Amino acid sequence: MPNLIPDVVPKGTMAATPQPRLGAGETFLLRAWEPDDVPAVVAAYADPDIQHWHLESKDSTEAADWIARGKLTWQNETDASWAVTDAASGTVLGRIGLREMHLDEGRGEVAYWMLPAARGRGAATSAVEAITRWAFDDLGLHRLDLLHSARNAASCRVATKTGFELEGVMRQLLLHADGWHDMHLHGRLRS
DSSP, X not given: OOOSSOOSSOTTTTTTSOOOOEEETTTEEEEEOOGGGHHXXXXXXXXXXXXHHHOOOOOHHXXXXXXXXXXXXXXHTSOEEEEEEETTTOOEEEEEEEEXXXXXXXXXXEEEEEOGGGTTTTHHHHHHHXXXXXXXXXXXXXXXXXXXXXXXXXXXXXXXHTTOEEEEEEEEEEEETTEEXXXXXXXXXXX
């Protein structure tokens, strides 16, 4: 069936270009994941907080597959994931990405995690601001969502600091190890 409305972002927009490196303030840099990042991904998914909020763990093989899959999802224009790094040392501090991307509809969902050493340093806030600028100004998306457990106060602070308005609560949306969690839905428009 043909669409009656043109795509907000034309197909092929992402696939036609390499994944960009993005500055996130003076302290942080966002870059594509590399095979050498496997130990950082394994360490992240071994962290109890990341496991609690993201509901998974990864061994070395799974981490390598996840990194390799990231290149495919960029080409398929469905997801985009960056390593959040220390701009001076190159050390991986966390992950920022866009999930559930629908270029035709002009929307995506921001997702992130930070390693323990990066928490409280502004890395998540800087990364969300950088990815939001790129999604709106360079890619041309119209709307970004940001979902997090209603019990995750740190993620709620990041969302509100970066201009994502709390739009509602999705009751008992995800099952965590400690039971069903309500999820906050935050949204931000390009306008």
